[in-house]
Amino acid sequence: MRKIGLVILVLAIGAALLVGGNFVYGWSAPGPATKDLTVVIEEGSTLTKAAETLQQAGAIKSGQAFLNRARLLGGGADIKAGEFFIPAKASNEDVMQILQGGDTVSRLVTIPEGMPSVMVREALMAEPLLTGDVPVPAEGSILPESYSFQRGETRGAVLMRMQAAMKKTMAELWPGRDPNIIVKTPEEALALASIVEKETALPAERTTVAAVYSNRLRQSMMLQADPTIIYPITRGKPLGRRIKQSEIADVNDYNTYAMTGLPSGPIANPGRASIEAVLHPAKSDALYFVANGKGGHVFARTLAEHNANVAKWYAIRRQRGEM
Numbered sequence: 001m002r003k004i005g006l007v008i009l010v011l012a013i014g015a016a017l018l019v020g021g022n023f024v025y026g027w028s029a030p031g032p033a034t035k036d037l038t039v040v041i042e043e044g045s046t047l048t049k050a051a052e053t054l055q056q057a058g059a060i061k062s063g064q065a066f067l068n069r070a071r072l073l074g075g076g077a078d079i080k081a082g083e084f085f086i087p088a089k090a091s092n093e094d095v096m097q098i099l100q101g102g103d104t105v106s107r108l109v110t111i112p113e114g115m116p117s118v119m120v121r122e123a124l125m126a127e128p129l130l131t132g133d134v135p136v137p138a139e140g141s142i143l144p145e146s147y148s149f150q151r152g153e154t155r156g157a158v159l160m161r162m163q164a165a166m167k168k169t170m171a172e173l174w175p176g177r178d179p180n181i182i183v184k185t186p187e188e189a190l191a192l193a194s195i196v197e198k199e200t201a202l203p204a205e206r207t208t209v210a211a212v213y214s215n216r217l218r219q220s221m222m223l224q225a226d227p228t229i230i231y232p233i234t235r236g237k238p239l240g241r242r243i244k245q246s247e248i249a250d251v252n253d254y255n256t257y258a259m260t261g262l263p264s265g266p267i268a269n270p271g272r273a274s275i276e277a278v279l280h281p282a283k284s285d286a287l288y289f290v291a292n293g294k295g296g297h298v299f300a301r302t303l304a305e306h307n308a309n310v311a312k313w314y315a316i317r318r319q320r321g322e323m
Helices: 002-028 047-057 063-073 092-101 117-125 155-176 186-199 203-218 226-234 272-279 303-320
Strands: 037-041 082-086 107-110 146-149 288-291 297-300
Touching: 002 063, 002 092, 037 047, 047 063, 063 092, 082 092, 107 117, 117 155, 146 155, 155 186, 155 272, 186 203, 186 226, 186 272, 203 272, 203 288, 203 297, 288 303, 297 303
Parallel strands: none
Antiparallel strands: 037 082, 107 146, 288 297
16 A cells, blocks of 8 residues: 555656646647747737637637736736737747837837928828828927828828927027027927928938028028928928919918018928037038039028029039020
């Protein structure tokens, strides 16, 4: 009887070790996913709810087995909400660490420098993984940048981050402005920066373009910036044709060919570099600029110099067959 009892004890211990070994092995063994997955864990989900979601997605074989192992071997840290990338064959342990680490899938919506607000709304509405509607934001209230978002997030929440980024940028840059700049408020700075943004795509030219317009404002000259003619017509979208003479003469709150001073507000969403250019313009006496045919501009201090530069530009255009 004593031998029988010993045999039974050995068998029981062996069975326990086998079960325990299987329990531990099931925690670290390759999972059932045959391909990479993304899984969304809703805000406020319990571990039980998360296990159900993971099983339905095919990231784990058994929600209950995952729960049992996680409670004993999972380390005790809370899981996070969001959209998570689960690689193929990820073990239960891998999956738990992913949820606890909170490293969610990064998705981006990009707002280029100089994009008008009507197109910012279109970019948000075109993103199928966002939800809800948004109005056209105030012009100049968006900082052009790439913004991360999560699947199912509201467009309103992303828009708020874009606007908060612009407020933060202006709060940072405005106190450090040059003391004698022509713009007197952050709102004026944004209006002028939006013109600078639309007038040149070359970073090296921004401060000189800003100087030209600052000099014109000081002398009460019209800014005569073509993008300010276009803005009331298209709200900043490309015009797609040449500007008409009637549009050049049109009197409104934006057309700087028909009035002196700044337009009533920004004509686009300027980037940080254009805002900095307006707050720190180049030391230049230039009052004019025209395209040089190489993607940039040539600057002039006098009208005679400018007219000569314009003649050169027209000659280039005629050579190209554009005139």
